Amino acid sequence: MNYLSSHPLRVAALAAGHVELVVTALAAALVLAVPLGLIAARRPGVAPWLLGTLGAIYTIPSLALLAVLVRGFGLGFTPIFVALVVYAQFMLTRNIVAGITGVDSAQVDAARGLGMSPLQVLVRVEFPQALPIVIGGVRIAAIAMISIATLGGYVGGVGLGVLIFNGLTLHQPQMILAGSLAASALAIAVDALLRLAERRAATL
Amino acid sequence: MTKEMKAGAIRFERATVRYPGSDRNAIEDVCFECGGGELVVLLGPSGCGKSTLLRTVNRLVPLDSGRILLDGDDITKRDPVELRRGIGYVIQAVGLFAHMTVAQNIAVVPSLQGWGRAAIAQRVDELLRLVGLDPEVYRDRRPSRLSGGEAQRIGVARAIAARPQALLMDEPFGAVDVLVRTALQRELVRIVAELQTTTLFVTHDVDEAFRLADRIVVMRAGRVEQVAKPQELFEQPATQYVRELVHAGDDVYRRYYLHGRALLRGLEQ
Numbered sequence: 001m002n003y004l005s006s007h008p009l010r011v012a013a014l015a016a017g018h019v020e021l022v023v024t025a026l027a028a029a030l031v032l033a034v035p036l037g038l039i040a041a042r043r044p045g046v047a048p049w050l051l052g053t054l055g056a057i058y059t060i061p062s063l064a065l066l067a068v069l070v071r072g073f074g075l076g077f078t079p080i081f082v083a084l085v086v087y088a089q090f091m092l093t094r095n096i097v098a099g100i101t102g103v104d105s106a107q108v109d110a111a112r113g114l115g116m117s118p119l120q121v122l123v124r125v126e127f128p129q130a131l132p133i134v135i136g137g138v139r140i141a142a143i144a145m146i147s148i149a150t151l152g153g154y155v156g157g158v159g160l161g162v163l164i165f166n167g168l169t170l171h172q173p174q175m176i177l178a179g180s181l182a183a184s185a186l187a188i189a190v191d192a193l194l195r196l197a198e199r200r201a202a203t204l
Numbered sequence: 205m206t207k208e209m210k211a212g213a214i215r216f217e218r219a220t221v222r223y224p225g226s227d228r229n230a231i232e233d234v235c236f237e238c239g240g241g242e243l244v245v246l247l248g249p250s251g252c253g254k255s256t257l258l259r260t261v262n263r264l265v266p267l268d269s270g271r272i273l274l275d276g277d278d279i280t281k282r283d284p285v286e287l288r289r290g291i292g293y294v295i296q297a298v299g300l301f302a303h304m305t306v307a308q309n310i311a312v313v314p315s316l317q318g319w320g321r322a323a324i325a326q327r328v329d330e331l332l333r334l335v336g337l338d339p340e341v342y343r344d345r346r347p348s349r350l351s352g353g354e355a356q357r358i359g360v361a362r363a364i365a366a367r368p369q370a371l372l373m374d375e376p377f378g379a380v381d382v383l384v385r386t387a388l389q390r391e392l393v394r395i396v397a398e399l400q401t402t403t404l405f406v407t408h409d410v411d412e413a414f415r416l417a418d419r420i421v422v423m424r425a426g427r428v429e430q431v432a433k434p435q436e437l438f439e440q441p442a443t444q445y446v447r448e449l450v451h452a453g454d455d456v457y458r459r460y461y462l463h464g465r466a467l468l469r470g471l472e473q
Contacts, residue, residue: 110299113262113372114313114362115289128303 003163003174004181011163015182018159021077021152022145025084029141033089037096038122047097051090058090062148070155080152080159087148088141095137099130131201139194146187150179160186212369212402213239214261218270221256230256232426233270238419241400243393245413247449248423254406257423258372261404262288275369289313292363292371292401296378298355300347306332306358307343313366331361334398336391353384360392364399371396371403377412389415410449414458422446435462 004011040047062083069079103126111125153161163179166172219234231253238244246254259265261272263284272279279287300309307328314324329339335357347355356376363371373392377385393416396403407413413420414434422429422437422445430442438458441447450458 104297104299104302106295106297106299107301108299109264109295109297110293110359111301111312113259113264113288113293113295115285115287115291115316116312117285120316125301 003172003178007178011160011178011182014160014162014179015186018146018149018152018161018183018186021081021149021159022084022142025081025145025149026088026138026142028081029085029088029092030138032085033092033096036089037093038100040093040097041100047101051094051097054090054093057086062087062151066151066155076156077152077158078156080149080156083151084145084148088145091141091144092134092137095133095140096130099133099137100126102133103129132198135194135198135201139191139198142190142194143187146183146190150183153179212241212400213237213273213275214370214402214404215239215273215276216257216270217273219257219260219267219272220269221253221260221265222268229268229426230265231260231423234428236421236428236431238404239402241396241402242418243396243403243405243416245417245420246404246406246423247408247410247413247417247420249408252423253426254408254423255374256426258374258404258406261370261372262291262293264288289316289366290369292368294356294359294363294371294373294376296375298359300350300355300358300362302347304347305343306345306347306350309347309358310362310365312362313368317366319366327365331365334395335361351384352380353388356380356388357391360388360395364395364401367399368401371401373403373405375406375408378407378409385412392416410452411458411461414461422449434458438462 036050040050065083065086066079069082073079073082100122107125107129108121111121116124149159150161150164152159153163153165160179160183163175163182167175167177167179215237216234220232221230222228223230234257246257248254256265260267261274261279263279267280274287274291300306301312304312307325310328310331311319311324314327319327328343332339332342337354337357342350342354342358347358350358356379359376360373363373377388380388389412392403392405405416417434419431419433420437421431424445430437430446432440432442437446438450441450
């Protein structure tokens, strides 16, 4: 606790870096997951293959994946960024598929029959109703990413993980504690925020 | 040929559909014509192809051979999305959009067609009154807070909102209880007569067919057995199958009904 009160600006700066890492990775992951999820939702044959592959990737231990990525990209922001994008895919894609395929088929039939184009069916009927489940996926992914992003301190010198890993090398438990507490607080805050968004979307 | 047809005329010419992977045609060589604000019931047991036939009209199911003319124009010549906006569509499961209010549901097609806000609001209230619901009470409700009968009334209002050329109804009253069903049937007859919109109505319920139809198309295994007015179907069934179908169950009621209807029509004229 002492480190947190004696170095509030340093912790805040690293927390900001942590948030930046997670937010950019989450955005990039969504850019990838939305088309993947839509393709899988439209083609029932594709979904098990895609989700199976992403699920298998998800089970690779994060340190092992990072070791491979560091060999490819070197130390720095990139390997941890890529690792986060890769890990998030499973959770995001799975929930997009579940959200879209979970929409009442009668509503989709009615939407088509009344003369909505395929894009209008997606945007006006399927997506608004899938939104709570999609946000649920974003929430779970974001929390996992906040935790995995601490490894960024090890491979890239970014985020709250810096405090944890420096604390380990310098034998400074106060630093480790400060980094861990800040990361946990971040995760709890994001969880609460996205839960709220989820509930909002459900009553939309 | 095309010039003679009335507005809202649907003409099937040897319409045939075979679903991929099936070894028989879902509908085969269907030929008949309807129009002029007629209410035509497609009647037959489940699996006879009546819903498939209905869904060929708005191109939810494509024909494998033959063609369908709507007001004289081959429907495949038109963009399917634009075609569907001109044809009302009501299904048994209703399919009201759960994230929209009643008013927004009814406004779907008018807003797709780019109507102005005021025109839409006015039309929504007009339609709610037409289907017997108070606009003040129902306008801003969510579909989750409607009874089955109310939901299907909204389904009908949504289908006719943009004054379609024709109306397609796929067992619309199959899921509501008998009292509500009777009320909805009565109102449908009134609405179709008022709007003069040619309507194709799918059912497996013989009594419902007799209650609603100007003409009945009896289907069996993808083929049309007979197209006739209810009275004619009753008195001159074309096949043994039609005879069995129209006399199945409580045909005494049907006799009474036809008699009463003939009397009523006579009084109206």
